[in-house]
Amino acid sequence: MSTELSFDEVRALPKVSLHDHLDGGLRPATIVELAAAVGHRLPTDDPDELGRWFVESASAGSLERYLETFDHTIAVMQTADGLARVAREAVADLAAGGVVLAELRYAPEQHLRGGLTPQQVVDAVRGGLEEGVAEAADAGRRIVAGQLLTALRHLDSGDWTAELALANRDSGVVGFDVAGPEAGYPALRHENALRTLRDASFPVTVHAGEGAGLESIAEAVHRTGALRIGHGARIVDDIAFGEPTDDDRLGLDGAQLGRLAQWVLDQQVPLELCPRSNVQTGAAASVATHPVTALLRLGFAVTVNTDNRLMSGTSPTTELHGLVADAGWTLADLRDVALTAAWSAFRPFDERSALVDDVILPAYTEPANGRHRA
Numbered sequence: 001m002s003t004e005l006s007f008d009e010v011r012a013l014p015k016v017s018l019h020d021h022l023d024g025g026l027r028p029a030t031i032v033e034l035a036a037a038v039g040h041r042l043p044t045d046d047p048d049e050l051g052r053w054f055v056e057s058a059s060a061g062s063l064e065r066y067l068e069t070f071d072h073t074i075a076v077m078q079t080a081d082g083l084a085r086v087a088r089e090a091v092a093d094l095a096a097g098g099v100v101l102a103e104l105r106y107a108p109e110q111h112l113r114g115g116l117t118p119q120q121v122v123d124a125v126r127g128g129l130e131e132g133v134a135e136a137a138d139a140g141r142r143i144v145a146g147q148l149l150t151a152l153r154h155l156d157s158g159d160w161t162a163e164l165a166l167a168n169r170d171s172g173v174v175g176f177d178v179a180g181p182e183a184g185y186p187a188l189r190h191e192n193a194l195r196t197l198r199d200a201s202f203p204v205t206v207h208a209g210e211g212a213g214l215e216s217i218a219e220a221v222h223r224t225g226a227l228r229i230g231h232g233a234r235i236v237d238d239i240a241f242g243e244p245t246d247d248d249r250l251g252l253d254g255a256q257l258g259r260l261a262q263w264v265l266d267q268q269v270p271l272e273l274c275p276r277s278n279v280q281t282g283a284a285a286s287v288a289t290h291p292v293t294a295l296l297r298l299g300f301a302v303t304v305n306t307d308n309r310l311m312s313g314t315s316p317t318t319e320l321h322g323l324v325a326d327a328g329w330t331l332a333d334l335r336d337v338a339l340t341a342a343w344s345a346f347r348p349f350d351e352r353s354a355l356v357d358d359v360i361l362p363a364y365t366e367p368a369n370g371r372h373r374a
Helices: 007-012 028-038 047-058 063-068 070-075 080-096 118-138 158-167 187-199 214-223 233-238 259-266 275-281 291-298 316-327 331-344 349-363
Strands: 015-021 099-106 144-152 173-179 204-208 228-231 271-273 302-304
Touching (some): 007 316, 015 080, 015 302, 015 331, 028 047, 028 080, 063 070, 063 275, 080 099, 080 118, 099 118, 099 173, 118 144, 144 158, 158 173, 158 187, 173 187, 187 214, 214 228, 214 233, 214 259, 233 291, 271 291, 275 316, 291 302, 302 331
Parallel strands (some): 099 144, 144 173, 228 271, 271 302
């Protein structure tokens, strides 16, 4: 395995974060302070203990149990000040870890209990993101941040959330997401909203291939209009790998792709893979054996993300350095996923091109594997 890159070296590299839930990345100390202000009871008021509680509770091995931890973070995100603070701190934390472009996603409907309107929620988050960008700039760090508005599969907010996204498309909302429990709740429960967004030429990403299998990926790819797939790790269920050898430990030689996997590969559908989160929910056994490495080697459009930094006790640097240490990733691999993420971001082409040419490419010295799209 390659351990040539240290944690600090990986942290210094520019990164693009496409799959980061705003309500899954709070600082434990912030949760304690906000909970005291709104009268919400926590498992513990000690920030260090609380941070450990989130990781341990989210590591129960199921997506449903993982999602239960959000009861506490969402409870302290019901005021404009609370939302703005969480957004500001998220940007500051990501920028400190070398992230130069971030998309932060959340479901507005989960932040209305305190009397805020959906538009006030979006406004509060936008203000916080802008403050975070300015704070990062004051510290000498460059970052661009946008919002993804999420509709939850099992609820019925798709139509108004889509309209809210469109109303704010020129005010910091860069895309739309479908998330929540996959089993029993197809993304097409929001078919009308997805059609509205497609007709308006507005970008969409859909969680699929995390809690459910190939059927959820096929639905997302072929029927929702999604430009990216949130997670998508279960696409490996449509790949027959060869017998591992000393020279080919992943069994890539002679790997046979099914129709869906071949389509996702051929169309270079970006996969928002989240290794540590998948290990927690039981979708992968370990970071070392996570499908992200095999998918990268086979040429899929792989991006590496944190999902929920608090629940997974992770950061963009932790995710990438873990792949270096446990799965033998190289500097060229890190550059490949940074380039793929940059080109897959929901940003105008000229902005993505400038980010690639002016920020990402100059930071790397090894050649990429041929997927530089410019």
